[in-house]
Amino acid sequence: METLIKKLEEAGKVQQFEIYNEIFKKCFKARDKDIFNYVDDFINLLNEYLNFDAKPMNTVKEIISANFEVIFSFIRYSNDSSAFEKYFPTYKEHSTIISAPIPIINLYQHFGYIYWMRQNFDKSIEYLEKSLHLANENYPPEKLPNRYTNLGYIYESSGQLDAAETIYKQGLAFAKKHNSLSGIKLAYDAMGRLSLGRADYRRAAIYLEESLKLYTTVRDIDRASVISNLANAYIYLGNLEKAKKYFNEIQAEWVKHDDPEFYYSTLISSAHIYKTLKDYNKAEENLLNSLKYARSSNATEQLCTCLLALSALYRTTNKLVKAEECGLEALGIVKKNKNEKLLKTCFNSLAKISFEKKDYIKVFDYASNAINLAKKQNNLPNQMQLLKLCSISYEEIGDYKNAYDFITKYNKLNEKHLKEQKRKNEELDNNPLAGIAGNRHYVFSKSNSLLSHELTRKIGTTLIGKDPSMVKLINHAFMAAGHSNASILIRGESGTGKEIIAKLIHYSSSRSSFPFVAVNSAAFNPGVVNSALFGHEKGAFTGANVKKIGHIEAANRGTIFFDEIGEMPIETQISLLRVLEEKSIIPVGSNKAKKVNFRLISATNSDIYKHVESKTFRLDFLNRINTLEIVIPPLRDRKDDIPILVDYFIESICSDLNIPRPTLSLQALNLLCNYNYPGNVRELRNTIERLIIFNSSKNISGEDVNFLQNVMPTKEVSCMIEKTLNLEELEREAIIQAMKRANNVKVKAAGLLGISIYTLLRRLKKYE
Numbered sequence: 001m002e003t004l005i006k007k008l009e010e011a012g013k014v015q016q017f018e019i020y021n022e023i024f025k026k027c028f029k030a031r032d033k034d035i036f037n038y039v040d041d042f043i044n045l046l047n048e049y050l051n052f053d054a055k056p057m058n059t060v061k062e063i064i065s066a067n068f069e070v071i072f073s074f075i076r077y078s079n080d081s082s083a084f085e086k087y088f089p090t091y092k093e094h095s096t097i098i099s100a101p102i103p104i105i106n107l108y109q110h111f112g113y114i115y116w117m118r119q120n121f122d123k124s125i126e127y128l129e130k131s132l133h134l135a136n137e138n139y140p141p142e143k144l145p146n147r148y149t150n151l152g153y154i155y156e157s158s159g160q161l162d163a164a165e166t167i168y169k170q171g172l173a174f175a176k177k178h179n180s181l182s183g184i185k186l187a188y189d190a191m192g193r194l195s196l197g198r199a200d201y202r203r204a205a206i207y208l209e210e211s212l213k214l215y216t217t218v219r220d221i222d223r224a225s226v227i228s229n230l231a232n233a234y235i236y237l238g239n240l241e242k243a244k245k246y247f248n249e250i251q252a253e254w255v256k257h258d259d260p261e262f263y264y265s266t267l268i269s270s271a272h273i274y275k276t277l278k279d280y281n282k283a284e285e286n287l288l289n290s291l292k293y294a295r296s297s298n299a300t301e302q303l304c305t306c307l308l309a310l311s312a313l314y315r316t317t318n319k320l321v322k323a324e325e326c327g328l329e330a331l332g333i334v335k336k337n338k339n340e341k342l343l344k345t346c347f348n349s350l351a352k353i354s355f356e357k358k359d360y361i362k363v364f365d366y367a368s369n370a371i372n373l374a375k376k377q378n379n380l381p382n383q384m385q386l387l388k389l390c391s392i393s394y395e396e397i398g399d400y401k402n403a404y405d406f407i408t409k410y411n412k413l414n415e416k417h418l419k420e421q422k423r424k425n426e427e428l429d430n431n432p433l434a435g436i437a438g439n440r441h442y443v444f445s446k447s448n449s450l451l452s453h454e455l456t457r458k459i460g461t462t463l464i465g466k467d468p469s470m471v472k473l474i475n476h477a478f479m480a481a482g483h484s485n486a487s488i489l490i491r492g493e494s495g496t497g498k499e500i501i502a503k504l505i506h507y508s509s510s511r512s513s514f515p516f517v518a519v520n521s522a523a524f525n526p527g528v529v530n531s532a533l534f535g536h537e538k539g540a541f542t543g544a545n546v547k548k549i550g551h552i553e554a555a556n557r558g559t560i561f562f563d564e565i566g567e568m569p570i571e572t573q574i575s576l577l578r579v580l581e582e583k584s585i586i587p588v589g590s591n592k593a594k595k596v597n598f599r600l601i602s603a604t605n606s607d608i609y610k611h612v613e614s615k616t617f618r619l620d621f622l623n624r625i626n627t628l629e630i631v632i633p634p635l636r637d638r639k640d641d642i643p644i645l646v647d648y649f650i651e652s653i654c655s656d657l658n659i660p661r662p663t664l665s666l667q668a669l670n671l672l673c674n675y676n677y678p679g680n681v682r683e684l685r686n687t688i689e690r691l692i693i694f695n696s697s698k699n700i701s702g703e704d705v706n707f708l709q710n711v712m713p714t715k716e717v718s719c720m721i722e723k724t725l726n727l728e729e730l731e732r733e734a735i736i737q738a739m740k741r742a743n744n745v746k747v748k749a750a751g752l753l754g755i756s757i758y759t760l761l762r763r764l765k766k767y768e
Contacts, residue, residue, distance in 0.1 A: 001026060013049050017063045020045070024070040028077075036083060039071055043090055056097065064094075065103035072110040084114050101138040105131050112150065119337055121158040128154060141175060142482060145182035148174060149190045156194055159340035159377050164194055179482050179508050181475065185214040189222070193229050197341065199381045204233040213471055221259045224250040228266050235272050244273055264293040265302055268309050280317055287313065304330045304342050311349050315356060323353050344373035348382065351389060360393040367393075380417045384410055458507040461500060464648045467638035473630065477501055480628050481508035487580070487625045489565070490603040492632030495682030498603035499563060501632060506559040511599055514558030519551050522567035529572050531588045534579075540589025552585055555598045565602035565625065566611050573621040580624050600625060635680045642673045645681065649688040662695055667702030732767050735760070 001023070008019045020042045027035035046064065049056070056064070068091055075083045091107070098104055108131035115124035128151040135147045148171025156164035168190045175183025192207035208230040215223040231246035247270045256263040267286040274283035287310045294303035307330035314323035331346040347370035354362035367386045374382040391406035456462040463474065480488050481504075488505060490498045499518060506516045524532065531540070535550035552560060562568065568576075579585055580600065584593040602625045611617035635642070646669065654661045668691075677683045691700050735749070742748035750760040 013045065013052075014060055014063075016045055017042075017049075017060065017067065021063060021067050021070065024067060024074070028070055028074050031078065033078070033080075035071075035074055039087065042067060042071075043087075046094065050094075061097050061099060062103075065098040065100060068094075068098060069103050069106050069110075072107055072114075076110045076113050079117055081114075081118060084118075101134050105134045105139060105144065108134070109144075109150065112154065116154050116157070119339070121154055124154045125151065136174070141178040141180035141183050145175070145180055146186050147171070148183070149186045152190055152194075156190075156197070157339060157341060159344070159373065161194065161198060161377050161379075165191070168194065179478050181214060181479050181482065185211055188214070189226055189229075192226070192233070196229055196233055198377075198379060199236070201233045201236040205230060205237065208233060213468075214475060219254055219258075221255070221262060224255055224259075224266075225262065228262075228269055232269050232272070235269075235276065240273055240276060244270075247273065260293065261297065261299050261302060264290040265305070268302075268306050271309055271313070275313055275316060280313065283313055284310075300333060300337060301339065301342070304333050304337075304339075304346075307333075308342070308345055308349055311353070315349075315353055318356075320353060320357055324350070324357070327353055340373055340376070344370050344377065344379075344382070347373065348386070351386065355389055355393060358396070360397050363393045364390060380413055380420065384413050384417060387413065455504065455507055458512070459500060459503040463497070463500065463504070464645050465638065465641040466644065467633075467641050469633045469638055470641065473501070473632060474504075476630050477504050478508055480630065481505045483628065484510045484599060486627040487600045488602070488628045488630060489608070489622075489626035490601065490630045490632065491608070492603070492605065493634050493678075493680055494605045495677075495680030496632040496634060497681055498605070498632060499561065501630060502559070502561045502601045502603060505601060506561075506599075509559075509599070511558050515555050516559050516561065517551050517555040518561045518563060520564060521562045521572075522564040524569060524572060529569070530575065533572070533575070534585045535587040537587055537589035540587075544589070550585070550587065552579065552596055552598060553587075553594065556596050557598070559599045559601055562600070562602045564604060566604040566606040566608050566617060568617075570616070570618065573618050577618070577621050577624060602626075635677045635684060639673060642684065643669060645684055646672055646688060649685050650692065653689050653692050657692070659692070660698065662692065662698050662700050664700045665702060668700050668705045671702055671705040731763070735763060735767065 004019055004023050004026070008016055008023075011019055020038060023038050024035060024042075026032075027038070049060075053060075071087060072084075072091070074080075075087070088111075098107065108127045112124045112128035112131065115121075115127065132147050132151055135144050139147070148167055152164045152167035152171065155161070155167060168187055171183060172187035172191070174180075175187055188207045188211035192204045192211060195201070195204035195207060208226055211226050212223070212230065215226070217223070227246045227250050231243045231250075234240070234243035234246065247266060250266055251263070251270065255266070267290040271283040271286040271290075274280070274286065287306055290302070291306045291310065293299070294306050307326045311323045311326035311330065314320070314326065327346060327350045330342070331350065334342045334346050347366045351363050351366035351370060354360070354366060367390050371383055371386050374386065387406050387410040391403045391410060394400070394403035394406060463470070465471075480486065488502075490501055492498050502518075503516060506512060519533075531544075531548070531550065533550045533552055535548050535553055536544050538544060538547045579596070582593075583597065584595050586593050608617060608622060612619050612622055646664070650661060650664065672684075672687070679686070691704055695704060738749040739746075746760060746764075
């Protein structure tokens, strides 16, 4: 810092702005409140400079804007309201200097947060809405993935839950449209939390489970927050074992170290489990520990939540005086902060305590306030609960007219609630995340497709499965799609679907409206490889009668896919390395370079690193082509997907052949599931196709599967099918193959075919 101060004394005014930026960043990193001494000096310098130059150059504006960004970022993260009051008028006075959209977006985000902390929700929403509109016009989605969820959270915390849901859904649609994995994850988090607050626990669990799948790092506070909310959802769904498992995962030392406030908030939630299990001492211990932390750190919201949880615990254990004390303390704090969500909970809690104490006048007062807030927040279950409480209270004091009025209101709401619940359950059964616009790459319905109809149509096939490894693969592909210039290497065995994943990346990226060009690296003819890749001019060589563009130019602005990249000749690797570095090609017969813009995706089914060791593949070329690497799991590692794939292939093949769908015996399914499929999904599809073509009955039995797996390897049958589709001929060929392999021993041949000797004899007689 001393060096920077010394530089400051020697520098000119413009350079001083830059040095102040370094000072502010240093203070921000150290959370040093001395920053405000330097802020005052910076503002004096700014005023002096503007007297000298009222219209500064853009470079000067940029550094002034950057300084304001760091200043308000510090104020935001230190929650310093007095500093905001002092320096915000200075920003307003000089706001015309900050004209570039990106610093304005960031400043508006800071202002939105600070106003939220000051409980000025209208101002907070105003700035965050401005930030959102500017961000959508100027910022790529991954730069500010929380642009929608920040705004939605203000609506949510101010009790405007319908508005919050609308914003979250818009954010999810925006994220899916732009393949922003971070945005999708944040939107799922938010929708899960919102559903939890609305007592829609089933929906909450679905959103939060989907969100959890998108986290790749275990030590992540945001992930821990999702787990905490998920655990709470399972508490209310009655699945205490699952809730306990999730809480145990996040009550770790690293959580306590990284975010103590969050750690102690999880103690509040876990206390709910212990209370349900009637371990009241453990529940109280957790809550008192959390309360102690909240008081010492002045964490107001956590303090209120903890007091309300203690109040509920003491009410359960019939310590009503203590319960009321905690409830009233929470109410006093919440009234100052104007948090309507917590305010409703306070009135709820105090109404129930007053009922237990038979203080019915207070019940009506607290319940009336809680009902109004529940109406505003569109929380039907809470309204019904309170209406019933009031009805019983009126009955207790002998006011049967009001008791009847309130139970009538309850019955009307209950009818509405049951209809609403039925609609929601049907929606959840059919598609839990329905009604969200934009590109839907995730299909959460009875279908096991991992892709949307739109992507399936573009790729020409779909991806089927539910194994976590496949979900992870798809997520990685969507992440890769978001980086439209990065070179990608896809590794996987033959038949795993490497080209499908390449197409998925291409058609999910910003290059999707431009060509996808697939090239087989193993098929290069050394004599014409340069012409094939880079094109040629007319007359460039014998037979070049017309000018022709090569594969790379054909893929301009799109994607070129090199399959079997491990088989590419060294000379071709050298040529391509130059193209990747210079982003230009020279067609054969020309001396002029052409600029090209393409994404390279490569695939290999061999161990590419062994090729490097054996000097048949260049290390520098490998480093160029695998900026991102995706590995496709073999089918034997995701056997739970085999029944799903079998079902899909039977349906698809029968539909293509326009024949009735056969039934599949349990023995046949078991045999299909227990096979290792060296040819992976491609081999499974061919197997199903052969079973359908060979089968003359309406049932596929274990014998049928044995017949194919033991006798007819995939390649042999594929050749046979190419020659003929006549069932008798195919069956005859299979018997000939079996007899050859069994050296004409009929008992052995029957065993290979998976049929009895008598069946074989009948069929041999048939084909004599």
